[in-house]
Amino acid sequence: MKLIQILIGGAALLLVSSVQPQTPDTKHFDKDGLSFDYPAKWQMSDQSTQQMQFIELTQGDVVIRVRSAREWLKTPEKEAHAKKIFQEDYVSQFAGQLEQAGMNPKRSPVTTQIAGADANGLRVRAVLDGAPGGMDSYFRIISDRLVNLSIIASDKDVTKSAAAWDTIRNSLKVEPPPQPKPSPSPKKP
Secondary structure, eight states: OHHHHHHHHHHHHHHHHHSOOOOTTEEEEEETTEEEEEETTSEEEEOOOSSEEEEEEEETTEEEEEEEESSOOOSHHHHHHHHIIIIIIHHHHHHHHHHHTTOOOEEEEEEEEETTEEEEEEEEEEEETTEEEEEEEEEEEETTEEEEEEEEEEHHHHHHTHHHHHHHHHHOEEOOOOOOOOOOOOOOO
């Protein structure tokens, strides 16, 4: 009898410890099907539009952006178009701003994990105020929506912000598109 109580108690403890509850150190964003955790000390700004969700998180000189197209991407053509706008054009605009400021940005491909799966991206680096830095921008299709995560900071600040970055990208979720309700079949006489 005692052994059963110990086993049940151990299983309950394992179950409780495997769930990641929100702590006083984290906050939870959940709106319009997009959700993620982020550090409570970071400032959050929701700049969403009808076309995309755009959440910006900042602390000091570090900016993390979570952007997601609101449109469900049901075809390869729509996915390619969203990738061009949300990833390729976004990175090109950032690199263009650095070039206009007289810097010589370098691009390189990078990968990371977002919501437990591989996400491709681009790293743009230049010397900013005497220190290397720039933007890492990643994208992934989750539940038929394109999600773009980017971090803009000096390389030193990116390293310091690794825990915040990991919290956001590992907790990110997108609800699946609504499923059409089946039509009732006509009754046969």
